[in-house]
Amino acid sequence: MMDFQIVVLWSDVLVWLLLAAGIGLAALIAGNPPLLAAWRRIGANRVGMAAATVLLVFVAIGFLDSLHYRAALPGEPGAQKQYAVTVLSLLDALAGPLRTENEKTYSAPFATRLYAKETLEVPGLGTVREFPRLQHGGKHLGDDETVAADAGLTALRYAILAGLIWLALAVGVALAEDRRRRTEDSQLPAAKPPQIDSPLSSVLRPLNRLWRGETAFAWNAVLLTLLALLLVALPLFGLSGQYHVFGTDKIGQDVFYQTLKSVRVALIIGLVTTLVTLPLAVLLGIAAGFFRGWVDDLIQYLYTVLNSIPGVLLIAAAVLMIQVLIDTHQEWFATAAERADLRLLALCFILGITGWTSLCRLLRGETLKLRELEYIQAATAFGASSWRIIRRHILPNLMHLIIISLVMDFSGLVLAEAVLSYIGIGVDPTMTSFGTMINNARMELGREPVVWWSLTAAFAAMFTLVLAANLFADAVRDGFDPRTL
Amino acid sequence: MPADNALLSVIDLRLAFRAGKATLTAVDGVSFAIDRGETFALLGESGCGKSVTAQGILRLLPPAGRVLGGAVTFAGEPLLALPETAMRNWRGGRLAMIFQEPATSLNPVLTVGRQIGETLERHHGLTGEAARQRMSELLRQVGIADPERRLGEYPFQLSGGMKQRVMIAITLAGEPELLIADEPTTALDVTVQAQILDLLSGLQAARGMAILLITHDLGVVARMAQRIGVMYAGELVEVAGRQAFFAQPRHPYTQALFAALPDGRQNGQLATLPGQAPSLAAMPPGCRFADRCAAVMPLCREQSPDWREAAAGHWLRCHLKAPLPSWERGWGEGERPLPPSSADLHPLPQPLSHQGRGESGSPPLLEVAALKVHFPIRQGILRRAVGQVRAVDGVSLAILPGRTLALVGESGCGKTTVGKALLQLIPPTAGSVRLAGDELVGLAGRQLRAARRQMQMVFQDPFASLDPRQRVGEIISEGMSALRRDVAAVDRQAVIAALLRQVGLPVEAAERFPHEFSGGQRQRIAIARALAVQPQLLICDEPTSALDLSVQAQILNLLKQLQDELGIAYLFITHNFAVVRYLAHEVAVMYLGRIVEQGAAADVLQRPRHPYTQALLSAVPEPRLDHGGQRIRLPGETPSPAKPPGGCHFHPRCPRAAAKCREEYPEATAVAARHRVACHYPLEN
Structure with missing residues (x-):
């Protein structure tokens, strides 16, 4: 049993707080029928639920990567325990060899040899220039075995496993859904006598019902997405122990591992930034629209000025200042991870400071419209205080706008991180993110033969994440669209 | 009923809306005819299908709308069978429509002249100076002073009544034989409403144009219509000539509408209709008015009444053979609020005594x-x-x-x-x-x-x-x-x-x-x-x-x-x-x-x-x-x-x-x- 010390990074705290907030929000929604109805509509949206399934997988990876610890170093018994300087996460522990089994430099996906020739001393042959064998990738293979046959067989085994797991899931969901339907039916006054089914049809009938989309929740879309995800993820998982499935980068790190690690950064940028944006945008937007007068003028001037400064310049200046602060106060940080973490949070903060204006303007306009409505005037006539009117009447009627814009902003922020890291003002260089992966890979596009896998892996992962977020945002917008309310 | 020589005849028109997988019938078997130069009023409360009927005649139904059946014949031409390209020659030409809200039926970024000119060019091929002269003439006809200047103005420079006049001028540009007016004065003030109604009847007399007037206002009907059709829940329930309609309305719904009119003559309560019209999704199998009818019979709930001619030119959809003699009593019992008991009134102030209340001696509140x-x-x-x-x-x-x-x-x-x-x-x-x-x-x-x-x-x-x-x-x-x-x-x-x-x-x-x-x-x-x-x-x-x-x-x-x-x-x-x-x-x-x-x-x-x-x-x-x-x-x-x-x-x-x-x-x-x-x-x- 390895000893360890739990490390709580600030970003971890925020991530788990966000989870708690999400659960709290869900509880609130459950008590509010119009909101619940809107989410039910989203739940019935096939594309939206497929996207949500993909997003959930990303979020799960992000959460696994947000539980940090430091392993104890092996030491003399009785001596004071020393802990490693590297901060690891649960994801690192699960990924195990992916993190440690580094090659010397570039190797292509599923390669057994490096991507560059080296001068080797071969006993009996003298110095030879050839592609050396990788230290880890495919080392279990004998000389006469081909990668395709071995990897194909492994992939097939895991694909079959994936199919079996999925089938079990589908049957489980179908039966649970069927039981729920029956209990609901039996509560109706005109309950039909329960049908007696043969064991086979009692499974097939609910499955068929599920497949034809006769459930309130879009289970067929979720299950199909799960099948696709399992068919991709399980073979990847199985193969990644033996091969570098996405290849290795310049210093020999596994690109698959880097891709997994980047997910957390993308999620934090996308979610934590909204924590900064939201209070600013909501408070200032409602205040400007509701109180009008000089409050409105002041807030409008503020966001007009902020908007007229080129955003990238402002972010670059702020990030450089933070970097100087970090560099001059090394004593604040026990580990490099904490340092990188602070810079990540600073980046979120700066993106939030520059990003609240559009939502603020939207909410101001809507509040201007709402405050003239008669139910607000009726509340004023009852002597309700401004704060009470804002809380009880204005905020609930703005909720749909806030939710829609939050989900839509997420994908924009993930892309913004990539761009900022690419131009060198994003996350700490020691931290793996989609932006740094792209940045590192860009020079290699010019070499011959081209190193394409780093870029492709980052692109594919980010594309999937952003596409899923956008599709989900569409579903949310449709669900909350006032025309359908 | 539709006569062969009628300008417009609508026979058993059925229109519906798709809502998800369901089809909601909004207009169910409406038949009427309009002669040349006649004003026919479609009267009904909101949601009864009167506007949808007009849209169906012009084939302007919203995307979810469907024509389930029936026939619309205009000047001998079956409109529902025409291809869309042919239909465009009719719309705005011999068949024209004006809408309820003059503020939104004109395009705010085009001048008045451009909007009238569009119709002239489309239906008469008029352009240039000829079109300009025709436009001025049209504006003069609808009673707009200084038409040359107005042609270059934008809708926001015109008042509500002027906009409705311009809208009428646009429809007149196509020389229509039938004008469909969908609540043309509902958004206007009474003095302006009177002007517009005068204008419409004047134009009608001058041109021999037929008008299909859609309204909920019995006053407008009395002022304009020669024949009146009353719609309820997607059906025509009564069609009668002007005299018969006002002298002796036969359908209980029409009678209830008259009884609900407030005026100085009632001393106590106004007669009201209990409940509400049935929703499109849950139409009763029998008479659609049965649940609110004072003279309801068991037959009414089982069988939908036929469309029959109760007297010459007086059509009716009701099982009652003889007209209800008195409809002043009997309405609204179910809808009257329960008399509050004294316990209910506990939080409310005690009623003032009737003596002394509102007498000129008491100080004003x-x-x-x-x-x-x-x-x-x-x-x-x-x-x-x-x-x-x-x-x-x-x-x-x-x-x-x-x-x-x-x-x-x-x-x-x-x-x-x-x-x-x-x-x-x-x-x-x-x-x-x-x-x-x-x-x-x-x-x-x-x-x-x-x-x-x-x-x-x-x-x-x-x-x-x-x-x-x-x-x-x-x-x-x-x-x-x-x-x-x-x-x-x-x-x-x-x-x-x-x-x-x-x-x-x-x-x-x-x-x-x-x-x-x-x-x-x-x-x-x-x-x-x-x-x-x-x-x-x-x-x-x-x-x-x-x-x-x-x-x-x-x-x-x-x-x-x-x-x-x-x-x-x-x-x-x-x-x-x-x-x-x-x-x-x-x-x-x-x-x-x-x-x-x-x-x-x-x-x-x-x-x-x-x-x-x-x-x-x-x-x-x-x-x-x-x-x-x-x-x-x-x-x-x-x-x-x-x-x-x-x-x-x-x-x-x-x-x-x-x-x-x-x-x-x-x-x-x-x-x-x-x-x-x-x-x-x-x-x-």
Whole structure:
């Protein structure tokens, strides 16, 4: 049993707080029928639920990567325990060899040899220039075995496993859904006598019902997405122990591992930034629209000025200042991870400071419209205080706008991180993110033969994440669209 | 029924809307015919399918709309069978349509000339100078002065009545043989409505054009129509000629509509229709009116009545063989609010004794003196005030406890602003508002809150005045939690239940959301919300103008009953004289921010002394045939309150204006006891 010390990074705290907030929000929604109805509509949206399934997988990876610890170093018994300087996460522990089994430099996906020739001393042959064998990738293979046959067989085994797991899931969901339907039916006054089914049809009938989309929740879309995800993820998982499935980068790190690690950064940028944006945008937007007068003028001037400064310049200046602060106060940080973490949070903060204006303007306009409505005037006539009117009447009627814009902003922020890291003002260089992966890979596009896998892996992962977020945002917008309310 | 020589004949038209997987039939088997030069009115309440019928004839149904069956023949041509390209030659050409809202039926970024020219070019190939001359001619025909200049103007430069005239000019450009007018005057003031109706009948006489008039207003029908079709829940229930329709309506629904009309003749309650029209998704198998019908028979619930000719030219969809002799009684028993028991009334003030209430001796509950509300017009970077909109410009009035004062005027005269300024929702610029002797202007914070408990408001639009995201119980308790700290939270549920019963809603309504209720029910909720703080004065801002006739009667009954029980005084802001006649004790007529005539309701309505009041009264279309008398038509429309005319505000439109009227504003003078008129030359009795 390895000893360890739990490390709580600030970003971890925020991530788990966000989870708690999400659960709290869900509880609130459950008590509010119009909101619940809107989410039910989203739940019935096939594309939206497929996207949500993909997003959930990303979020799960992000959460696994947000539980940090430091392993104890092996030491003399009785001596004071020393802990490693590297901060690891649960994801690192699960990924195990992916993190440690580094090659010397570039190797292509599923390669057994490096991507560059080296001068080797071969006993009996003298110095030879050839592609050396990788230290880890495919080392279990004998000389006469081909990668395709071995990897194909492994992939097939895991694909079959994936199919079996999925089938079990589908049957489980179908039966649970069927039981729920029956209990609901039996509560109706005109309950039909329960049908007696043969064991086979009692499974097939609910499955068929599920497949034809006769459930309130879009289970067929979720299950199909799960099948696709399992068919991709399980073979990847199985193969990644033996091969570098996405290849290795310049210093020999596994690109698959880097891709997994980047997910957390993308999620934090996308979610934590909204924590900064939201209070600013909501408070200032409602205040400007509701109180009008000089409050409105002041807030409008503020966001007009902020908007007229080129955003990238402002972010670059702020990030450089933070970097100087970090560099001059090394004593604040026990580990490099904490340092990188602070810079990540600073980046979120700066993106939030520059990003609240559009939502603020939207909410101001809507509040201007709402405050003239008669139910607000009726509340004023009852002597309700401004704060009470804002809380009880204005905020609930703005909720749909806030939710829609939050989900839509997420994908924009993930892309913004990539761009900022690419131009060198994003996350700490020691931290793996989609932006740094792209940045590192860009020079290699010019070499011959081209190193394409780093870029492709980052692109594919980010594309999937952003596409899923956008599709989900569409579903949310449709669900909350006032025309359908 | 459709005659072979008819211009338009609609046979068994069935239209529906797709909603998800369901098909909701909105128009179910409608048949009628219109002859050349005839005005046929389709009358019905909102949602009965009258507009959908018009859209179906022109094949302008929204994307979800479907034609399920039937035939539409126009001048021998089956319209429903035509391909879309051929249909375009008919629309705007021999068949034209004008819409309810003139403000949105014109394109705001095109000049008037371009919009008329479009039709001329499309249907007559006219361009250039020829088109221009034709446009000027058309504008002159619809009564627009200086047409050459108007052709180059944009819709925002025109008033509402002018826009509707332009819209009519556009339809005339296609030389239509049939004009479909979908509520053409509903969005207009009565004096402008009278102008537009005159224009339409004049044009009809000159051109021999047929008109399909879609309306919910029996007065407009009486003024315009030669034959009338009544629609209910997607079916035509009665078609009759003008004489037969007004003299002896046969269908119980038509009879109920007449009975629900408020006027001065009823002493007690208005007849109302219980319940509401069935929804499209749940049409009863039998007669669709059965659930609300006073003369319902078992047969009605089983079998849908046939469309039969009850008398020559009088078609009917009803099982009743003989017309109901009397329909004055028997309506509305189910809809009347339960008589509240004394326990229910516990949180509400004890009714005042009937003696002494509203007698001239008692001190007024509300006294308003020289109230002014001016809105600055700001321009430029520094937002300097360059002028004033004098929305309310020196209004004085008084309301006695338990009495109703009706504030009457056309849109833009400042009557709603008066209501809001009384409640201090808009800070008055000058003047004094005294409620039970206490000055309200300038109050703030706790004192204002205490004063607001005495005075509440019911708004015009029941769909905008209730927060869609709160339960009805929360809506009603809002005022209590802010103003009535004395009611403990435990007691609130009981108070809410009592209030709901009092306004005639089930107690379970407290747990539901506003969108689950119809317009009339929502207005009941709004009234309950206002009553929750036990006000002595209720300001009702056109509370029935967004409602259908039968629902309007229910709300008016409720208001009258509440006044009898609780002794609440009303300030009733309205433009509807029928409502004034029914409800008001006193009337004040407003024009451009000032009261021009004020007095007891009987005096003002029977013997108006101000020319404006007289014109206003005569412009109201009466839902009767015997409305003879001379009609007074006002030229033009209400000027902008930012630039009121000098002297008497009314002189540019006044038939009696003299030199003195152009120079000085007349002081209000008493022409009789408690009857004051602001006119230099008041009319004689």
